[in-house]
Amino acid sequence: MIILENFKMPNVDLEAVMRYLTETGKRTHQLWMDDETLAFVARGREYRSEFHINASYEIQYSLKGAQDLMYRTPEGEVKVAHMPEGSVFYQPPFLPHSPRFAPDSFQFIIERVRKPGEIDKFHWFCPNCDNFIHEETFYVDDYRKDPVSRAYDNYFNSLEFRTCKKCGTVAPGRD
Template sequence: MSTASALNKMIVTSGFEMPNLDFEAVMQHLTETGKRTHQLWLTPDSLAFVARGREYRSEFHLNPSYEIQYSLKGDLNLHYRTPEGKEEIAYVPEGSVLFQPPLVPHSPRFAPDSFQFVIERARLPGEIDRFHWYCPNCDHFLHEESYVVAHYTNDPVGRAYENFYNSEEFRTCDKCGHVMPAPERL
């Protein structure tokens, strides 16, 4: 069976569809195409996708929904900020799952050959996802990008990264003057 047909297998019964997903095929598809996410489903209540690691990930995502993150392959270091603004790390080894409440500033960091299965509540009309960057030198707030996330096929994280890294002004700390380097490739 081809990768494309394995990705799109559906069980249809009594007028409704139930996705039957082959995680290995999805991970292979992401690796072969170089894409970072593959949306598995989007319903009025939930969305799910598989994400491949971004070696340059540094922002903190503020998601209005909960997130359930399952480490399919490889380990996840979930950097997050406490209500006091302190950065902490939750370790999620391969085969483990983490539940994250809404609006926790978080930065999922895992290798490009690692994969996460993520389930979230679908966004309500008008909800906004925010992406925050902090100076790696002094931890001062650098920049915010915000998006309405309707589909992960639109890659909101990738778009936020492009906007941030394409601007030296956004990457320059107005407190200490440090310029966060841009990755060679996004």
């Protein structure tokens, strides 16, 4: 499947894409997708709390504003990589990561298209005791479906999903 929204040279006016996201309130806009790569611009989500795990690398470029990329080491330790505006970051496959950046900041992201059976995971942890509290899964065949927003819809709509089974803390909802 090949989706080329703007197949001309230069491919994409990134300033226009950032304006579009700001004016519409949308969080992501897919720029292209072919058999191997997909690219999109993302606007920050003030509510982002989960860690995303996927089989693809991610090349992340801080287009406007900075990003604090939180990630979890194989030992479960949470670390933060600060990415100032104008910096680029190669993120290896399967790294649990949580991109924290403001709604007026923008990232340009390139990923590998998922193979059949490669399922993206979204993991939430208790804000009090760091116990694993919930997983959402999604087959990302097209980023225009905004898989991150779909995962948060399910998570926010369930008090049970957001309640820690270990300490009873309820993680924040939509507001």
